[in-house]
Amino acid sequence: MGSTTLLCGFKVSIGTLDAFLDANGVDETDGTPPFYEDHPDKDEISKLLYAKITQAGGTADKNRFRAMIPLKEGRGKSTVAYVTYVWLTVYAHREVLLDEDLPIAVPEGFEELRREILSFGEKIETVDKIADEGKMGLFLVHIYEIRGLYKPQEMREWAKVPQYCDQCDAVFDDPYGAFTQRQLHRRDVHGSKESTCPLPEG
Template sequence: MATTILGGFKVSVAAFDRFLGANNLELERTYGNPPFAHQHPDGPISQLLFRKVSTYNAGADKNGFRVTIPTLSALPSMSKTAYVSYTWTAVRAHRELELEEDLPAEIPKGFEELRQEIPSFEQEIGEDEEITNAGKMGLYLVVNDDALYSGSYPLEGH
């Protein structure tokens, strides 16, 4: 099990999947399943997010850009919400957070453009796929209890 605290924005899974399809990653659509942990930061989804941001910010850190989708095996359905981050840190059992170090508040140049682009796909989804406040920036806590998806992230995140 992993708990991720991240700085970023939330978006519906349906809109995020349409964003992937529009960027030639049709086969990477999530359908509510998080990308496998071992694929970050070099998997196609993380690479796409990094590529979009690095267009505006050549010095961007590729480790911060990822999508996180909550999963709980006790729940019968997939999440409708995905979280796109510019910074994140993992928590296993407990952890003292140094906010400025673990989760810097400064949003990297180029991330705002990504935040505008991905939620624009919300216009193409059905009412039953919508979420409240798509595109809202914040500090989010996301739980994932599936070992395939939560992986063995180090105690220290990015």
């Protein structure tokens, strides 16, 4: 499990981010990523970031602002986090339209948020700070296991009941296997070569 995200935003030391969070009454991360699926309404970090954006006059969608921390199986915790203003996650593969999916224009309020977070770096030891603290850019971040759990919309559709054949009027309403039944029906009746567990694009 896990996922990889392409994002626009800035890099920040875990120590700096945690000092900012603590000062605003949010639990420190200690290098552990928030749960991917909690964003934007259940994750306290996401809610804080969006509150800061709106306080600075920003009006962009709350879904755009989150903190992402790399995590890989069998490796130590990250010393760096990324604060996003736009992002795109991939489960397996997908087309990326940069102008549409990752617009480079920085939304109003984000630079104010960046400066506020980075100001907390003055309170931590230099040894705990990354060399390129605050750098803006385009980054790829992998988050392993359940904390990076991401399901593209295509998979969410497959989980719905009932399922419908796209080539005839057959309906499948087994609460535990509707999509599998649909795929088997399409194979046996219509000659489909699709798997019962296809690889999604997304």
